[in-house]
Amino acid sequence: MGIAEKYKSAGVDLEKANLLVEIVKKITNKIPQRGVISEIGGYAGFFSLDISSYKNPVLVASTDGVGTKIKVAIMANNHKGIGIDLVAMCVNDIITCGAKPLFFLDYLAFGKFDEKVFSELIEGIVEGCKISQCALLGGETAEMPGMYAPGDYDCAGFVIGIVERNKIIDGSNVSIGDVILGIPSSGLHSNGFSLVRKIFFEENKFNLDYIPEELGKPLGEEILIPTKIYVPIIKTIINKNFQLKGCAHITGGGFIDNLPRILPQNCRAVIQKGSWEIPPIFTFLQKLGNISEEEMYRVFNCGIGFILIISEEVLEDVQSIISALGEKSYIIGHIDKREKNKPQVVFV
Numbered sequence: 001m002g003i004a005e006k007y008k009s010a011g012v013d014l015e016k017a018n019l020l021v022e023i024v025k026k027i028t029n030k031i032p033q034r035g036v037i038s039e040i041g042g043y044a045g046f047f048s049l050d051i052s053s054y055k056n057p058v059l060v061a062s063t064d065g066v067g068t069k070i071k072v073a074i075m076a077n078n079h080k081g082i083g084i085d086l087v088a089m090c091v092n093d094i095i096t097c098g099a100k101p102l103f104f105l106d107y108l109a110f111g112k113f114d115e116k117v118f119s120e121l122i123e124g125i126v127e128g129c130k131i132s133q134c135a136l137l138g139g140e141t142a143e144m145p146g147m148y149a150p151g152d153y154d155c156a157g158f159v160i161g162i163v164e165r166n167k168i169i170d171g172s173n174v175s176i177g178d179v180i181l182g183i184p185s186s187g188l189h190s191n192g193f194s195l196v197r198k199i200f201f202e203e204n205k206f207n208l209d210y211i212p213e214e215l216g217k218p219l220g221e222e223i224l225i226p227t228k229i230y231v232p233i234i235k236t237i238i239n240k241n242f243q244l245k246g247c248a249h250i251t252g253g254g255f256i257d258n259l260p261r262i263l264p265q266n267c268r269a270v271i272q273k274g275s276w277e278i279p280p281i282f283t284f285l286q287k288l289g290n291i292s293e294e295e296m297y298r299v300f301n302c303g304i305g306f307i308l309i310i311s312e313e314v315l316e317d318v319q320s321i322i323s324a325l326g327e328k329s330y331i332i333g334h335i336d337k338r339e340k341n342k343p344q345v346v347f348v
Helices: 005-011 016-028 069-076 080-095 114-131 191-203 221-222 231-239 254-262 281-288 293-299 312-324
Strands: 057-065 099-111 135-143 152-165 179-184 246-249 267-271 304-308 331-335 344-345
Touching: 016 114, 016 135, 057 080, 069 080, 069 152, 069 191, 080 099, 080 114, 080 152, 080 231, 080 246, 099 114, 114 135, 114 152, 114 231, 152 254, 179 246, 179 267, 179 312, 191 221, 191 281, 231 312, 246 254, 254 267, 254 293, 254 304, 254 344, 281 293, 304 312, 304 331
Parallel strands: 099 135, 267 344
Antiparallel strands: 057 152, 099 152, 179 304, 179 331, 246 304, 267 331
């Protein structure tokens, strides 16, 4: 038995490496790779950075994963959405500071390599990059028997973006009287899935084909809807030169933990309950799991995936831009003065 055969008998197939590269090359042909000057499959990816339109450019980086939503994708044997989720979780974070995504890299780890799963993940990643208008620069795929069971996998994403230094959105200009504008989520996105799985599949023993009356569609179809990518919306607003004072990606921690990240200490966000449409999946989940309102706002996005803080003077224009893109927005609150040692997010 040769070396490669011995390694294969231990659960790692070296011959799959060339197959992976060819799959990625074929799928990445679907997106423009502007700036990329290296082939997929090398030791490193090369990107030619054009800073001709910047005076003082700043690079912005983010990394994230998808969490235990992967377990549901494995149950459904449907993985493309996870690839979109992976890109979304990264690019939505850097767009909060006004950064334009440049390129994305992925890390995929399998217990045992599965060509179907891998191809669907790459299809999703490419789709996410296409929506985000960024290149897929490269990645890494690992086969790790003993670390992951056969059929299991995990993934991580990495994105680099660029922003003009004096145009960084950091919340420092947020002031009392500003408007809080919410942009809807596409559903659960990629947060809170340990609780989602506990309620749906452990406590209530639902299967993915179960159609709750409240949803009107199979449960698996609803909860695997990919995370919405907000890059096109935010880039369009920025390109129109309307000032965004603060942006928040509503991920793990919900409203309660994410909004304070962009608020000055003397400000608080006053959120008006009932000011937006809450998708049925959230009310169904809350009722079924007997989850308190406070915990819902801390764990889930509750139908608002991205928040903008803007002055009232530009509100109409910003909402018009969002509407012209075929998207909705809701005035969900305002910025008020915060009393010392009081919460920075309140619901009324």
